[in-house]
Amino acid sequence: MRRLALVLATCAFAGVVPAQAAVHWSDIGWTSVGSTGQFRRTHGQSPRVLRKAPQAVPLARVQVVAVDFQYRLSRARIAAGPVRIELVNFGEDEHDLKLQRVGGSKIYQLPGTLPGQRRALTLWLKPGIYRLWCAMADHAMRGMRATLRVVPRRR
Numbered sequence: 001m002r003r004l005a006l007v008l009a010t011c012a013f014a015g016v017v018p019a020q021a022a023v024h025w026s027d028i029g030w031t032s033v034g035s036t037g038q039f040r041r042t043h044g045q046s047p048r049v050l051r052k053a054p055q056a057v058p059l060a061r062v063q064v065v066a067v068d069f070q071y072r073l074s075r076a077r078i079a080a081g082p083v084r085i086e087l088v089n090f091g092e093d094e095h096d097l098k099l100q101r102v103g104g105s106k107i108y109q110l111p112g113t114l115p116g117q118r119r120a121l122t123l124w125l126k127p128g129i130y131r132l133w134c135a136m137a138d139h140a141m142r143g144m145r146a147t148l149r150v151v152p153r154r155r
């Protein structure tokens, strides 16, 4: 048990997060619609209605390490669907994170995060190219921007 805790702590420190872990539909913004037997999605860019309960879908994870003045992504490509984005600030300045799909209008964000802190957000992302940037002062211009590719999930 103690050894497991150590392994987990080491993984957290090294920024190694599992590529996929199961997530239940209710955790990612699906709600059942009364007695209609339908499910409605409240997350994501376009709400969608399903006729039956969505299956548990794998949660993709990406960790964004912020330093002054750069983002380091744990992976540059993930599968579409539920995505957990974690911002970890290893810099000395406060940093935030904005995310927008190229061609999309909605901007997702993780607010200002102090040095040593982390924040996370679970989103439903559709395939596309997403731009990430820090909106604090001139940080994006100084290099705090990145690209994340979201590819269709294989069936």
Ligand SMILES: [Cu+2]
Pocket (backbone or CB within 6 Å): 094, 095, 096, 134, 135, 136, 139, 140, 144
């Ligand atoms: Cu910044």
